[in-house]
Amino acid sequence: MGLLSSSVSITRYKVHGKIDAPLIQNITEALKKYSINEIDNDPSDKIVGWTSFENPFQPDFEVSSLVIGTHFVFSLRTDKKTIPAKVIQKHCAIETAKRLKECGRDFLSKNEKKMIKDHVMNVLYLRIPATPNIYDIVWNYEDKKLWFFSNLKRANEELETLFVKSFNIVLIRLFPFSIADLESGLSDTERDILSQLSHTTFSK
Amino acid sequence: MQDIAVSYDKYKFLGNEFLTWLWFVLDNKQNIIYDADNDLQSFEIGNRIVLENKVEKRTEIITIKGDDAGLEEGLLSLQKGAVVVEINLSCKTENQKWQFTLKGESLSLSSLKVPAKNIVETKEDIEGAVLDKIYLCEKMIVLVDKLFQRFIKLRISNQWIKNIVPEIKKWVYA
Numbered sequence: 001m002g003l004l005s006s007s008v009s010i011t012r013y014k015v016h017g018k019i020d021a022p023l024i025q026n027i028t029e030a031l032k033k034y035s036i037n038e039i040d041n042d043p044s045d046k047i048v049g050w051t052s053f054e055n056p057f058q059p060d061f062e063v064s065s066l067v068i069g070t071h072f073v074f075s076l077r078t079d080k081k082t083i084p085a086k087v088i089q090k091h092c093a094i095e096t097a098k099r100l101k102e103c104g105r106d107f108l109s110k111n112e113k114k115m116i117k118d119h120v121m122n123v124l125y126l127r128i129p130a131t132p133n134i135y136d137i138v139w140n141y142e143d144k145k146l147w148f149f150s151n152l153k154r155a156n157e158e159l160e161t162l163f164v165k166s167f168n169i170v171l172i173r174l175f176p177f178s179i180a181d182l183e184s185g186l187s188d189t190e191r192d193i194l195s196q197l198s199h200t201t202f203s204k
Numbered sequence: 205m206q207d208i209a210v211s212y213d214k215y216k217f218l219g220n221e222f223l224t225w226l227w228f229v230l231d232n233k234q235n236i237i238y239d240a241d242n243d244l245q246s247f248e249i250g251n252r253i254v255l256e257n258k259v260e261k262r263t264e265i266i267t268i269k270g271d272d273a274g275l276e277e278g279l280l281s282l283q284k285g286a287v288v289v290e291i292n293l294s295c296k297t298e299n300q301k302w303q304f305t306l307k308g309e310s311l312s313l314s315s316l317k318v319p320a321k322n323i324v325e326t327k328e329d330i331e332g333a334v335l336d337k338i339y340l341c342e343k344m345i346v347l348v349d350k351l352f353q354r355f356i357k358l359r360i361s362n363q364w365i366k367n368i369v370p371e372i373k374k375w376v377y378a
Contacts, residue, residue, distance in 0.1 A: 068331050176219035184352070202287070
């Protein structure tokens with residue numbers, strides 16, 4: 001569900017840290033450095049990287065507009081190849097039979113079976129295309145706020161990891177406690193009370 | 205700031221209590237909503253509310269779905285000790301409508317539908333559409349934040365136990 005979809009999901013973050021000047025150039029460089037590469041015709045099964053909001057399948061941060069209003073707008077793309085278990089099973093069985101015939105034995109060692117499976121997976125990963133998933137990002141640098149257009153746990157974890165790797169600054173996820181602690185203007189005394197709260201019972 | 209994962213789990217109850225309080229406010233103290241955004245003309249529960257009741261090691265989930273669904277079962281669940289863990293909300297200004305779901309544990313917005321704008325047909329339309337969408341999403345985020353801040357100030361005050369919880373109990377058993 002992208003930013004311009006009719007229905008969106010948003011996970012909010014506070015951005016903790018600063019980027020050296022020149023800001024736009026440094027952000028563009030970091031996005032280019034960690035932009036997504038294609039893994040079709042490659043034995044890799046998964047890749048994560050940045051891509052441009054306007055052209056997610058041909059990322060080009062020089063051409064696409066990264067800055068919209070006071071926001072940086074770009075996307076996280078994860079490409080993943082998924083092979084059905086039964087396809088792997090079938091190809092392993094064919095390869096195992098071939099190997100047994102070649103060496104004239106009745107069984108294969110655990111290590112040989114693992115080598116066959118690894119070989120089969122490599123061949124299959126080379127043959128199937130990766131499925132791309134795109135998650136849009138709106139980053140208001142001045143306000144230290146970032147919106148990630150997905151609530152999927154895995155996608156959020158990928159974002160947090162790649163963000164710190166790319167920009168060397170940390171994303172703090174905003175959820176009830178962190179909103180109360182960081183965004184609600186509480187005094188130190190109030191924050192102490194907050195940290196000692198326990199749940200309320202509304203029934204008699 | 206405590207470790208994020210630890211505080212997420214440890215204080216999960218805060219978001220659920222917020223949603224329970226919000227239902228109480230929607231039923232009894234609508235002025236709190238309009239104080240948070242005076243453009244609003246209505247703010248009500250949408251087509252879904254989910255409650256959770258933890259009894260010893262068991263967890264009961266009660267889901268009420270459907271437009272104009274009766275919420276009596278929800279109140280009954282509150283009487284048994286449940287809290288709201290997810291709520292769909294619908295709000296309107298004079299000529300615009302938003303609808304979204306809030307989850308207690310994360311306070312993230314999902315299935316957020318904002319008022320419809322012009323369709324993007326050319327590359328030049330994109331920038332305007334993005335800015336419109338950001339503005340319309342932000343309006344709801346600001347509203348939720350203001351309400352949550354109001355809740356949290358009450359939650360850490362003496363008023364919570366002294367006044368608010370008795371009022372909520374009175375509503376639950378009315």
